[in-house]
Amino acid sequence: MSVANAKTDIVNLAFDIIKTENINDVEVPGDDKAAVVADRWYDDLRQTALEGFPWVFASTRKAIPLNATAPDFGFDDAYVLPADYISLSFIKYWDYPLSKWNYMIENGNLYIDNGGAESLDIGYVFDQTEVTKFSPSFKIYFAYCIAEKIVFKLTGNVALQKRVQDGKKVAQVEAKANNGKVNPPVAYRQSKLLQGRRLYGGSRTTGLYTGQNGRT
Numbered sequence: 112m113s114v115a116n117a118k119t120d121i122v123n124l125a126f127d128i129i130k131t132e133n134i135n136d137v138e139v140p141g142d143d144k145a146a147v148v149a150d151r152w153y154d155d156l157r158q159t160a161l162e163g164f165p166w167v168f169a170s171t172r173k174a175i176p177l178n179a180t181a182p183d184f185g186f187d188d189a190y191v192l193p194a195d196y197i198s199l200s201f202i203k204y205w206d207y208p209l210s211k212w213n214y215m216i217e218n219g220n221l222y223i224d225n226g227g228a229e230s231l232d233i234g235y236v237f238d239q240t241e242v243t244k245f246s247p248s249f250k251i252y253f254a255y256c257i258a259e260k261i262v263f264k265l266t267g268n269v270a271l272q273k274r275v276q277d278g279k280k281v282a283q284v285e286a287k288a289n290n291g292k293v294n295p296p297v298a299y300r301q302s303k304l305l306q307g308r309r310l311y312g313g314s315r316t317t318g319l320y321t322g323q324n325g326r327t
Contacts, residue, residue, distance in 0.1 A: 160253050178220055
């Protein structure tokens, strides 16, 4: 059984979608126009696809350190985001919505009022580069992402471009649905008891929006 295990494999899946000849190595494209174009788009599209959803294979959690330089105004504390950070999934509690926190992300930092604690627990999507870690359905979705961006450049076929766009929508839905089977969506419920425990349980009072000031 042959599965996509490398960058070139993903690109060749995209070429299959747009009915273009496969390549030998996208990372050493040489004079191959198709390989050069695909290599130019690959990593930006990979990060874009990762950014759009909390994929299981690209999710992790970490205690991020307090920045010695506090924000000039607006927040008391700044925490340094990891170098491989793509998007935020949760702060402190995996089952608590981000919309309930008062925070901002600026210039590689997460700003929040956290009582000057030395670290802040977060969950985030990281810059996953290992193709062998991608889920099977994400590989197909990602291949469609590449195909959508390069199809007109390589073929000039508008009708084919439209078909690829339609295929990408289907692949995206399937990939997200399969991801959801592994980590089902959390139904956030407004429990006054749980809210109170988090609001008044020691240092957990910091950083939260309450009442009418909550995010929407």
